[in-house]
Amino acid sequence: MIRLLSTDFDGTLVDHYASPPVAPVLFELFAQLQRCGVLWAVNTGRDLRFALDGLREFAFPVEPDYILTNEREIFHRNPQGEWQDYGDWNRRCLQAHERMFQTEAPMLNEMLRFIRDETRAEPIYEENKPVGLVAQNDAEMDRVIAHLHKARKPDSLFHYQRNTIYLRFCHADYSKGAALGELCRLVKISPKETFTAGDHHNDLSMLDGRYARWPAAPGNAIDEVKEAVRKAGGYVATARCSDGVVEALRHFFEVERLAPPGLA
Template sequence: MCSQIQLLSIDFDGTLVSRGSETIFDPNCMELIRELQHAGAIWAINTGRSVDLLETGLAEFALPIRPDFILTTERDVFRPGRNGEKWEPFGDWNQRCARDHADLFLSARSVLAEFVDFVTNQTKARLIYNSEGLEGLVAESEKEVDRITDFIRQARAGHPKLDYQRNGIYLRFCHADYHKGAALAELARLLDVARENIFAAGDHHNDVSMLDGRFAAMPSCPANAIPEVQHAVRNAGGYVAQKGHGAGVHEALLHFVKR
């Protein structure tokens, strides 16, 4: 197969796989990715899931092929492990990323305390903590996330690097310099792949950073993508598929492979 696609960055939930309908992944999409892999292209899953939750997902959906790299929690970069581990950090990006987040959350702790107060007293959302402290939350509805992000945007004045990733009813705090687009750019740098040869696909707020044309010249989304994502993809000269989920990714890949 001859294609200008050298690197694929594909979101997992809602893009590659779907829940609720009887088809959970698209066999044609998997087959085409397999062919592209055989032709030398590199396939990365770029997800909000952690490494463990992504492995759980890969097993649950029983995908017939394995990704070559994984970009997790909207910021970290992993390659296949060499010492028994399934995955290991690729380069020193994850370390720098963790340090920048620790510094940021320390300097913004008063804002985060206000945030915890607001969420606890004025919403029904559930706060999520990890070993480093507050990670984010899961809300009751997307409307509630709207209200919470309005609060954050006001409260964070003076902390321009305090940002968040939004995916359905989930919200995760992050450093403004780290997102799916930045993680993809780091992987592309490590692999020496140019922006012109990168395909990306996603469906939600947290995917916009890899679909706005800055890091991937071939951005796309399935038909189920939220309007903000479709807008970003169109604006970047990308491809908005007619079909949903994996069938839409397949459609977008065919579009760029044939071009």
Template sequence: MAVIRMLATDLDGTLIGSANEFPLYNDFREKVQVLRHNYGTIWVACTGRSLSSFNEFFSPMRMMGIMPDFVIVNHAYIYSVGNFGCLPHLLWNLRIRYLIWASQLYVRDAIDEWHEMITGVSLGVSTIRRKSDRLCLRFDSEESATVAANLLMEKVKPYRHLKVFRYLMEVDVRSVPFTKGLAVSELAHHLDVSSSEILAIGNGHNDISMMDKNVAQLVGCPANSEDEVIETVHKAGGHIAKKRSLGGVLEILDAYADGTVCCDFPQEWVPPAKGHNPSIVRSGKKKKQKFNTIRVLLFLGVAYVVLVVFANFRMIPYVSGIIMKPYKLFLALLEKIMTLLW
């Protein structure tokens, strides 16, 4: 049976899903109370929402008497939860803000260096996307992509928030939202809780940083998790739940309580390396977006023509002159062009 002194849970899609899970609230409240009684467990709700958005979104659980001990909002900033609401830990949050700023500088320089290194040694590579916190490359073979991915995995080790993903012939180095893990680690440090006593549960890319072994050695994810999250939990030996959202959270808590943790992949799970990069817009989607843009422009053009017709007959009081002005300028310009040509 695992000793859990800190429970760090994601909010959207993990604690609160799209389905009606109200019947599970009592069960969750009881399990948290048992953890608090047995181990003095501190529950931390982690979210990318602002504090006001969290308070509104979390209100159904609050009405059921379910409240965390701490809240991490905007993926990074720590608040204590008490009788008078949520109070910020200013000094802790200032340190987190500094670490975020410093890491962004380091990552920008590293991305530039790695781009020059990879493109310099490989001829069959093209750059799909290059930003201050991201580098996506396409290779001419899966073998080349694998070699590059392995090389970059070694390079990113000092950067806990940088991850390397390989999708067929593409290698994507990107900064996953790392501040949740940073905030959980900072909070655990001040509360003297070791990573071996922290259970982190989440379902999205922004939760992966909480599942780093330096942050939490006990991890789990519900069935509705991103593929990369499932892979992370599998590698860490955590519990991959068969149920979604809060049902999955309850399953994870039971698994750690009963010693029945299972990290087996779901039957229908496909490794990310065998699929397409979901964060890159494919050509079909680009064409669809372009088509939608053309439709909008055509609609605006037709709408303006209709307005011009009505304005020409003075059927739109007060603004007919304004509507006709661009039309008259266009006619004058067209007349000048025709004069020059003929």
């Protein structure tokens, strides 16, 4: 039985090229699943405010139970209805990143030098700290990644999350997958009862079967994602974005007999 959904947002639930961007059938299915007790986490590269903006912008009539942000943080609602840190994960995550950026300062500086001298990519700063970059195109991002792997020591904690032409520097132990693993622990739901869906590089960590037994990719996902999902025994949909997520869920409910009790 599936008890927890962990879905990426942009390119997985939301099709920025379609009208409507989210298929009404997804809203209906998610509402039905929540009534059956299934929990839903948005697992996104957006920060919390931007994720909430997205849910409003695309008029989601259903609300996620959890929002996993920046490819690593976990939020839930407190009894007053405000979104707040869930457990101490976010605090530990922040500390780990502060330590990593200190010990890996030479690596970070080398990446900033490479970006400045050898690309037309732009570094991204938050609170005056370099946190990532935006490349001109995929080919330039490929070059940045290749350089990062060349410059990085094999046991380095300096890692990254790649999403289209955006890249975020991060601690190697933190990812969408790791955050989903912690959420499963907090809500006492097994990865064997967890469905996940994503479309891009930054989703790979939650699609390889470790943190969710039932991974899926919509038809518009990049080839690496489709390959990872197939390898993990998941489902690659034909339809794009939200229609693809609905297609995948129906596959798991009907073919794998994973529907929660009460699902019509």
